[in-house]
Amino acid sequence: MSGDRRESPPVTGGGNGVVEPEKKPAPVIVPSQRLRLHANKDHMPESYEDLQLDFCPSIFSSLEKYLPPNMLHDSREEKVKFMRDILLKYLPHGERTRAQKHREYxxxxxxxxxxxxxxxxxxxxxxxxxxxxxxxxxxxxxxxxxxxxxxxxxxxxxxxxxxxxxxxxxxxxxxxxxxxxxxxxxxxxxxxxxxxxxxxxxxxxxxxxxxxxxxxxxxxxxxxxxxxxxxxxxxxxxxxxxxxxKDWDVDLGFHVDDSEVTLNVCLGKQFSGGELFFRGTRCDKHVNTGSQAEVC
Structure with missing residues (x-):
């Protein structure tokens, strides 16, 4: 026989007289880090120009302003990993492959x-x-x-x-x-x-x-x-x-730029022409339809 005295786990009695084991405390759930809804305009983001990244370095600098406050002073490597994981989540595999090939090119x-x-x-x-x-x-x-x-x-x-x-x-x-x-x-x-x-x-x-x-x-x-x-x-x-x-493209037909803002600069030495025509803003349903005369 062993002389050790083992401690039995404490038990409590339920309201119906049934003995129940002690309930363990519920695990603490740590909420996942989330980006801010609005940019922190007072934060000066780091530069990521010297890193080999999957995305344009300026995207990381812009996204850094939306990081949770407790991450702003983390190391650059930790911030890159967090932001990269978010970006990859929303970028299809085919698009990542295309981007990688373009970087190599x-x-x-x-x-x-x-x-x-x-x-x-x-x-x-x-x-x-x-x-x-x-x-x-x-x-x-x-x-x-x-x-x-x-x-x-x-x-x-x-x-x-x-x-x-x-x-x-x-x-x-x-x-x-x-x-x-x-x-x-x-x-x-x-x-x-x-x-x-x-x-x-x-x-x-x-x-x-x-x-x-x-x-x-x-x-x-x-x-x-x-x-x-x-x-x-x-x-x-x-x-x-x-x-x-004369021996190149002579004009550019009607189109809608795939951009939020476009900067056009007319460059050249000696030439004539170069006019730029704007035909207004178009809704998503009629981006590529031809222009029509205005009906009064």
Whole structure:
């Protein structure tokens, strides 16, 4: 016989005299982390430009403002993992595969193409923008922006923005890239299905500069003038140049841009034409239908 005295679990009596084992406390359920409904405008997000990511780095910077308050001071790696899991949840596998192939395509170009005008690849506001535009952006008020903007039609804004020198550099860089494409016989993806000539600026290294252009100089305008389509929260871009000429595309037919906000810049050396026509805003049901005469 053992001399050990084992402790029996305590029991309690039920109201009907039946002895019941002691009830264990219910497990504590920790609620899952959720994104904020509204962005934390006072939070300065980190940069993710130096990381190899599944998505555009600017998306992570934008999404960081919606992180739960207790995550804002976590390490960058922890924040990336949390945000990446959310993004992957809503991105189909086929789309992830397509994005991965495009990253590989872009990296192949960047590793072989030698830029002509390297100063284009880093944002230099004073060198890129005219003084009146810089002042309006720095003042950061709707009145300051309206002082340099004309609105010939609702939602269509015109203003002086870029220094002539910047435009010359950009044209020269695009011409150099096109020459490289022809010399190497590299098959590139054109900007869209409507143009046979042109280049996607992001594909040969200008993505980071254009991200800064969008964040620091387009979004300050769109937040005032296009708030109903998310003008204050633009987080991605598709930057490209299309080319027109006698032996190239001669025009671009009616279409609706797949964007919340579009910035059009007319570039060139000596040419005629270049007019841009707007036909108003369209509902989702009639995005691609032809225009009709207004009936009074």
């Amino acid at each position: 872009r990296q192949k170009i960047i590793s072989h193409y030698k830029p002509l005008k390297r100063e284009l690849y880093t944002m230099h506001p004073v060198a890129f923008f005219v003084p009146s535009f810089m002042k309006a952006i720095n003042d950061n008020t709707e009145d300051s922006l309206r002082s340099i903007i004309s609105e010939p039609s609702p939602g269509v804004l015109t203003f002086e923005m870029l220094q002539p020198r910047f435009c010359e550099l950009l044209v020269a860089e695009v011409e150099n890239f096109e020459a490289w494409v022809n010399d190497t016989k590299f098959r590139i993806m054109r900007p869209n299905t409507m143009n046979k000539y042109g280049a996607v600026l992001d594909d040969f290294g200008l993505e980071t500069m254009l991200d800064k252009l969008m964040d620091g100089f387009i979004r300050p305008i769109s937040k005032f003038f296009f708030p109903d389509v998310g003008g204050a929260t633009l987080d991605s871009h598709h930057g490209f140049v299309v080319e027109y000429g």
